[in-house]
Amino acid sequence: MLQKFQNHLLQNFQFLSGKKVLLATSGGKDSMVMVHLLQHLEYEIGIAHCNFQLRGMESFEDQRFVKEYAVDHHIPVFITQFDTKAFAEDYKISTQVAARELRYNWFYELLETEKYDYILTAHHADDNLETFLINLSRGTGLEGLIGIPEQNEKVVRPLLAFSQEEMEEYAILHGIQWREDSSNASDKYLRNKIRHHVVPLLKEVNPNFLLSFHKTQGYLQQAQDMVDDAAIIVYQQVAQPDGDTIYFDLKKLKKLPNYKSYLYQWLNEFGFKAWDDIYDLVDSQSGKFVFSSEYRLLKDRDSLLLSPLYLEDRNQEYSIVENQKEVNIPLNLTFCKVMDISIGSNKTIFVDADKLHYPLVLRHWNEGDHFQPFGMDGKSKKISKLFKDEKLSLIEKENTWLLCSNTTIVWVIGLRQDERFKIENKTKNILKIQLE
Incomplete structure (x- = not known):
């Protein structure tokens, strides 16, 4: 298997050559075989072990076993302990999901802090078949039938082409010691039921079932x-x-x-x-x-x-004080005094500065808001009617802000200025307001 594994790495995982790889090691047969293989191929490896504290003293014996192996073979080892049940209860998720979240978050932290390039896990062909059958039994789309990917960003699974039987034969041949997980013997979990009862029947019907399955997944x-x-x-x-x-x-x-x-x-x-x-x-x-x-x-x-989804309080208001030059939240607005005006636009308005009462306020629109559109002397219009006329989508409505002086709307920003703040012949101070 060693030569087959080496050829497999050269053909499909050449990017691992010369890289520092961190091996997710539970102490079970599969992960210990992976450690042994990569040791003998002289990869620069480290061992990462998670103690999920789910099996009492057995979990701590696994931890001790992995640590002793790493020390005896002069392999860098990283060990952490999780209160998995408490985490699952806090986040209202299953124990299995909690364990997965905890370990992969920790793995990625190790990659960064310890300067490793990839995490390798010991998933093999039988694991892939079991995942396929689990997804199939629950109902899934095409992506659920493809099974476990060989690579997911920095997580690499180089043993997916190898069967459980090959792994066990290699372990026995090389005298590799491992820890048995007592929970694997229980049919409490769906994966174990499939492993103990369904997969053996499929292999009995077709001794080459794993090979046929691998082709089908391709x-x-x-x-x-x-x-x-x-x-x-x-x-x-x-x-x-x-x-x-x-x-x-x-x-x-x-x-x-x-x-x-x-x-x-x-x-x-x-x-x-x-x-x-x-x-x-x-x-x-x-x-x-x-x-x-x-x-x-x-x-x-x-x-x-x-x-x-924006976690924004629609009642949030922002104040603008006199002589303030710009606003960056929630919009980018600039304010400057000018001597004359140019042609305005939806994104630029000119107002009579002496008609403004500070502080100005930026706020979202509310039902019932109304203003006097520029060019409509004396005529009021609801903001909701303006939105309808402009054919705004609901999201565009939600993202519209109002610039107000006291309770009076100065500008429906990006849409229309209010008539009451327009420049007149008697205007002495002109303020240009621009949406960047």
């Missing part, structure tokens, strides 16, 4: 690559990014066969889960929306608008 990966390419091409036709917001043209989207599949490909990475609700948005009325933990998908006329 075909699935090719299909996923093709799907990804198609999703990118169609995205460029349907989606229009604008700042932090992405606009999906529903007229173009609905002309696509299987448009739901494209929506899934585009939105899956943003953490959405309620797919039926998302698909219903396509034909729903404007104003309907679906949330993920960090994003919102909003139906607005003939578009779906994807935007991040």
